[in-house]
Each structure stands twice: as C-alpha cells, then as structure tokens.
Amino acid sequence: MSHSSIDRRQFLKLAGAGGAVFASGLPGFASAQGAKDFYFVQLSDTHWGFEGAPNPDAKVTLKKAIASVNALSPAPDFIMFTGDLTHTTDDPAERRRRMAEFKEIIGEIKVKTIRFIPGEHDASLDRGKAFTEFFGKTNYSFDYKGVHFIALDNVSDPTASLGEEQLGWLKADLAKQKTDARIVVFTHRPLFDLAPSWDWATRDGAQAVDLMMPYQNLTVFYGHIHQEHHQKTGHISHHAAKSLIFPLPAPGSQPKRTPLAWNPDVPYSGLGFREIELKAKASIDPEVTELPVVKSA
Helix, strand or coil, X not given: CCCCHHHHXXXXXXXXXXXXXXXXXXXXXXXXXXXXXXXXXXXXCCCECCCECCECCHHHHHHHHHHHHHCCCCCCCXXXXXXXXXXXXXXXXXXXXXXXXXXXXXXXXXXXXXXXXXXXXXXXXXXXXXXXXXXXXXXXXXXXXXEEEEECCCCCEXXXXXXXXXXXXXXXXXXXXXXXXXXXXXXXXCCCCCEHHXXXXXXXXXXXXHHHCCCCEEEEEECCCCCCEEEEECCEEEEXXXXXXXXXXXXCCCCCCCCCCCCCCCCCCCCCEEEEEECCCCCCCCEEEEECCXXXX
C-alpha cells in the first residue's frame, strides 16, 4: 500500500504544531523500471548513553520517538539511522554495552528493515570496530523500488575524511548508474563545509560531491548538526535531520557549539525525526515531513 497524504495529515494532526512539510531534493524524479511510490523514516543522533541537563529525559526520549514511529500508518518501508547511535566513551566495554542497549531498544520498532551508518561518537575512537560488530558495514549501497541508495562513512577515520579507498568505491558504485538515475546518499557529517571550526564538514567531502555532480537526480540526507538544515552544492540538495537528544545552535551563530538548553515548558522542543516520501512520477518531487518526538497533549 502506498503512503498517502491523508495518512500523513492525520498523523500531523495528532502530532500538533511540531511538524512541517515541504517539497525537496531529487529534481526530475523520473519514472524508472521498478519504480513505485514509497516512504522511509530518517532518525539521527540518538546519543544513547548521554546524561545531562540538555536532556533530563535522555533515558526515555528514544523510546518515545520509537512509539511515534510505530504510530505511523501505513508503516514506512524502512528506517535509516544516520549516525551517533550512542554517546562517545573512551571505554571499549562501555561502548559495546551502549550499542547493545541501543540495539535492544530499537527492537521495538515495528518495521522489518532498519539500516545504520555510524557517527563519530560511535566509530572515531576505534575506527568503527565496535559499530561493525553490532550493525554491519559502515558504507554500502542498495536498490529499492527504482531508487539507488548509497551509505557513506565519513566518521570512522578520525580526521573526518572518507579516504581514498572509499572515494574509489563511491566512484565505482556511481559508475554503474545512469546519469538520470534516482540516487539518495546518506552520510553523518555534511559533505560540504558548513562550519569547519565546529567539525561540521568532511575533509575530502568536496571530492565526493564532484563524483556525484554528473547525476542529475541525486540528493543527500545527513545528521550530525542536530537541527533541520537545507543547502545546495550546485543542483545537489543536502538535508540535515534533527537530533533525538538535544538541539544545537545554528551554524556559526555563537562561539561554541554548546547544546541548547532544555525548555521544561516545551519538552523535546527542537528534537524530531522525518519521513521521506519518494514518488515514481516525474512531475512530483519527494516530500519531506518533519515530525516531533512525541504527540502534543
């Protein structure tokens, strides 16, 4: 069953004013062999294991978000977590304990297919070793209903780089696609220089963007910056997702990227996840719907 706008509006009515809908990305979303309407959900930056004033409800925020995802009707085709599943720790045993707890919690999601990429909190201290043990490869590609998906790892290298080997893999993977293919790319960090002094960049991200540039129907979804943000490099749209732990300030708006304070009058303000609907018709761009962690009272 295809995801209908009626279902989405019904959910937003329950969710309250926290949702915003807009058309984005993937220009000329042309029909292709095997193409069908579908939607998926992007969640990001859950930081399981974090404790502190920026989110006094850190132990239940992820669980509440999962309940909201499970309330979506019809259910999404798949879930994508775009990194920082867990909060960083220097202790390898604690890192694995947090990953095991995270994996147990998301076992409550009522969607069969769940995919992951790491964030630097998950992977930079051990080059993705623990992440791979729990969640599989850190970069990969797959095809689904006429769309080619690419997951990149720009965090396992502690220098915030993709690296020559992965860039070579990306080049070879893209070479198998036609220039009008429908392509979605997932990363954790932005591939462009959003705020390098805040670590909101990928050192060799421009090389990846150059490889993507010949593909006219390509868009990028990422996390890391804990807020909704939209930017273009040429014709390629890049869309950052909100966090599920605490929001961060607008790029470069203050000297340090310290978390925004928790507002007890509006709990979970600035947090959320999104659904991304992809249609097979050439005249319709995908719709991105921003959803709150919890439904309003």
